[in-house]
Amino acid sequence: MNIHEYQAKAILDxxxxxxxxxxxxxxxxxxxxxxxxxGGRVVVKAQVHAGGRGKxxxxxxxDSPEEAEQVAASLLGTxxxxxxxxxxxxxxxxxxxxxxxxxxxxxxxxxVIDGDVGAPLVMASTEGGMDIEEVAxxxxxxxxxxxxxxxxxxxxxxxxxxxxxxxxxxxxxxATTKLITDLYNVFVENDCSLVEINPLVxxxxxxxxxxxxxxNIEDDALFRHPDLAAxxxxxxxxxxxxxxxxxxxAYVKLEGxxxxxxxxxxxxxxxxxxxxxxxxxxxxxxxxxGGSADQDRIEEAFKIIIADxxxxxILVNLFAGIARSDIVAQGIVAAAKETNASxxxxxxxxxxxxxxxxxxxxxxxxxxxxxxxxAGAAExxxxxxxxxxxxx
Amino acid sequence: MAILVGENTRLLVQGLGRDGSxxxxxxxxxxTNMVAAVHPGRDGQKFEDEVPYFSTVxxxxxxxxxxxxxxxxxxPFAMDAIIEQVDAGLELVVCITEGVPVxxxxxxxxxxxxxxxxxxxxxxxxxxxxxxxAKVGIVPGNIVQPxxxxxxxxxxxxxxxxxxxLVQHGMGQSTCVGIGGDPIHGTTFTDVLELFQADDExxxxxxxxxxxxxxxxxxxxxxxxxxxxxVVAAIAGSSAPAGKRMGHAGAIITGKAALASEKNKAxxxxxxxxxxxxxxxxxxxxxxxx
Numbered sequence: 001m002n003i004h005e006y007q008a009k010a011i012l013d014x015x016x017x018x019x020x021x022x023x024x025x026x027x028x029x030x031x032x033x034x035x036x037x038x039g040g041r042v043v044v045k046a047q048v049h050a051g052g053r054g055k056x057x058x059x060x061x062x063d064s065p066e067e068a069e070q071v072a073a074s075l076l077g078t079x080x081x082x083x084x085x086x087x088x089x090x091x092x093x094x095x096x097x098x099x100x101x102x103x104x105x106x107x108x109x110x111x112v113i114d115g116d117v118g119a120p121l122v123m124a125s126t127e128g129g130m131d132i133e134e135v136a137x138x139x140x141x142x143x144x145x146x147x148x149x150x151x152x153x154x155x156x157x158x159x160x161x162x163x164x165x166x167x168x169x170x171x172x173x174x175a176t177t178k179l180i181t182d183l184y185n186v187f188v189e190n191d192c193s194l195v196e197i198n199p200l201v202x203x204x205x206x207x208x209x210x211x212x213x214x215x216n217i218e219d220d221a222l223f224r225h226p227d228l229a230a231x232x233x234x235x236x237x238x239x240x241x242x243x244x245x246x247x248x249x250a251y252v253k254l255e256g257x258x259x260x261x262x263x264x265x266x267x268x269x270x271x272x273x274x275x276x277x278x279x280x281x282x283x284x285x286x287x288x289x290g291g292s293a294d295q296d297r298i299e300e301a302f303k304i305i306i307a308d309x310x311x312x313x314i315l316v317n318l319f320a321g322i323a324r325s326d327i328v329a330q331g332i333v334a335a336a337k338e339t340n341a342s343x344x345x346x347x348x349x350x351x352x353x354x355x356x357x358x359x360x361x362x363x364x365x366x367x368x369x370x371x372x373x374x375a376g377a378a379e380x381x382x383x384x385x386x387x388x389x390x391x392x
Numbered sequence: 393m394a395i396l397v398g399e400n401t402r403l404l405v406q407g408l409g410r411d412g413s414x415x416x417x418x419x420x421x422x423x424t425n426m427v428a429a430v431h432p433g434r435d436g437q438k439f440e441d442e443v444p445y446f447s448t449v450x451x452x453x454x455x456x457x458x459x460x461x462x463x464x465x466x467x468p469f470a471m472d473a474i475i476e477q478v479d480a481g482l483e484l485v486v487c488i489t490e491g492v493p494v495x496x497x498x499x500x501x502x503x504x505x506x507x508x509x510x511x512x513x514x515x516x517x518x519x520x521x522x523x524x525x526a527k528v529g530i531v532p533g534n535i536v537q538p539x540x541x542x543x544x545x546x547x548x549x550x551x552x553x554x555x556x557x558l559v560q561h562g563m564g565q566s567t568c569v570g571i572g573g574d575p576i577h578g579t580t581f582t583d584v585l586e587l588f589q590a591d592d593e594x595x596x597x598x599x600x601x602x603x604x605x606x607x608x609x610x611x612x613x614x615x616x617x618x619x620x621x622x623v624v625a626a627i628a629g630s631s632a633p634a635g636k637r638m639g640h641a642g643a644i645i646t647g648k649a650a651l652a653s654e655k656n657k658a659x660x661x662x663x664x665x666x667x668x669x670x671x672x673x674x675x676x677x678x679x680x681x682x
Binding site for chain 2: 220
């Protein structure tokens with residue numbers, strides 16, 4: 001789960017990580033008030049769940065409270081479109097007003113889970129403020145990596161190693177070491193999937209601050225963090241992704257496609273996308289109904305897929321293990337009848353209770369073409385797409 | 393001889409809610425020897441009037457001689473169940489539960505590191521050996537067929553897909569192993585490849601990978617050095633949009649290695665028969681085995 005920068009800052013504050021003096025505002029008047037309280041030159045930052053905001057005017061330096069008010073007014077209530085959002089962008093409902101610092105050096109630090117090592121991994125680089133993927137690609141030797149220990153955590157000497165690798169001034173080593181240790185605690189104690197500080201800055205007077213913070217919380221662990229779960233901002237999500245979340249379905253909207261995919265399992269979802277592409281069409285979305293799905297959730301899943309205007313055809317690819325084909329079939333039929341959906345469907349259904357499921361679909365009178373397996377689904381899809389092309 | 397499970401499997405099932413009970417019934421129908429059910433508070437009762445219930449795994453093992461455990465408990469309790477089964481000394485623990493917090497799995501892996509128990513999962517379909525009627529997990533029993541192809545996969549449903557394709561082309565399976573799709577999982581490709589290579593019943597191997605991580609590359613390294621049996625591999629996700637859900641940091645741990653194309657390249661260099669679509673696994677294996 002994504003959270004806003006101001007929420008991430010509050011978590012960092014709680015764990016003792018130094019951040020610039022900043023407050024969040026929902027109105028331009030509040031922004032003005034905060035800017036005058038902080039004093040001097042401040043930065044106004046749109047609070048959205050998307051990177052790339054700086055390049056599209058979402059982050060602005062201002063010299064007076066009046067200017068802060070103007071910038072806040074121009075951002076609040078608009079939608080910000082960045083290279084990481086869809087074409088409709090994401091709403092700006094809050095701005096953060098932060099003090100500016102005299103920066104001497106910009107560094108990078110992040111923590112993620114390294115599945116191959118089986119522990120949280122701290123990555124640090126002297127190339128702060130830059131596109132870190134670019135750094136990883138062109139100069140991988142500039143990224144310094146240390147894995148924490150699952151039982152001990154990140155030792156102080158490891159944190160110091162990182163501080164030294166970052167080449168911070170001698171006076172800042174102790175504070176940087178503490179900051180890295182505290183960040184590691186933020187990661188572990190909040191069940192994060194990502195903590196990223198870019199940039200981590202050293203000021204002219206050798207103080208160290210987390211200037212920008214991106215924190216993602218692992219969805220699977222939210223059950224034990226009700227306080228963090230409450231930070232969810234559904235308005236930042238695509239409305240259909242929002243609906244899917246509510247029904248505990250994994251739905252991903254894909255730009256530029258026309259085939260809606262209903263599948264069970266992430267691997268089969270990927271394979272289904274692969275064959276859809278191979279059949280000459282792009283997937284418009286994919287919806288993973290997961291392992292154990294009851295009929296209500298299947299109905300909602302189907303409704304979400306057809307609510308996507310890009311969907312001209314639906315490919316259902318189910319290989320039931322825990323899920324039951326008959327229940328999925330009942331859900332599809334009920335939802336299609338309720339919504340009068342006329343979208344053609346290609347359905348491959350195997351595994352637990354598949355025969356019952358196929359019979360339910362065959363008897364439904366809906367526009368459904370069966371396919372025996374993955375390869376068969378690819379062929380049927382190809383034929384159906386051609387037919388669709390001709391009728392359009 | 394199958395790998396991991398077999399005629400000597402004495403199965404304990406932990407977590408008998410709706411899904412767990414449904415799957416336990418399928419397991420028994422298939423012919424697997426389920427000897428114990430663990431669900432707190434049901435001591436003295438019997439699952440389906442036949443299999444004794446116990447409140448603890450230790451008690452169940454003591455009374456029934458169970459040697460293999462399968463876990464269906466909800467995700468918040470999965471770490472505890474795994475550790476309870478490991479502590480009770482089960483040889484094999486299969487955790488089917490999906491959605492286990494990754495930091496729980498970090499702790500689990502550290503805890504079991506020096507213990508004799510082998511863990512498969514979490515978030516996996518489990519293991520099935522058709523010839524010995526041993527089904528530990530949720531792989532549907534009606535899709536498999538006894539034979540000589542070993543199947544190992546990160547994805548649950550794609551495992552079934554591969555099995556169905558093999559059967560369609562007239563090839564049965566020695567053992568099917570779903571190792572799980574979570575970033576941290578107990579048994580890896582390399583572990584299973586080692587077992588298949590040593591298994592007399594297995595003549596050829598299907599490996600199904602996914603984008604992300606470097607486990608497929610590690611498997612390729614292992615195959616190059618140690619595996620003499622033919623391997624057919626498919627990597628799912630060649631068309632997945634790059635980093636749709638990932639932060640920058642996620643993408644830079646393994647960088648390019650996470651891509652399907654890089655994994656295919658590594659496997660091909662190790663002499664593996666790589667198919668471009670997961671739909672072609674069965675046909676390719678048929679061609680390889682002649």
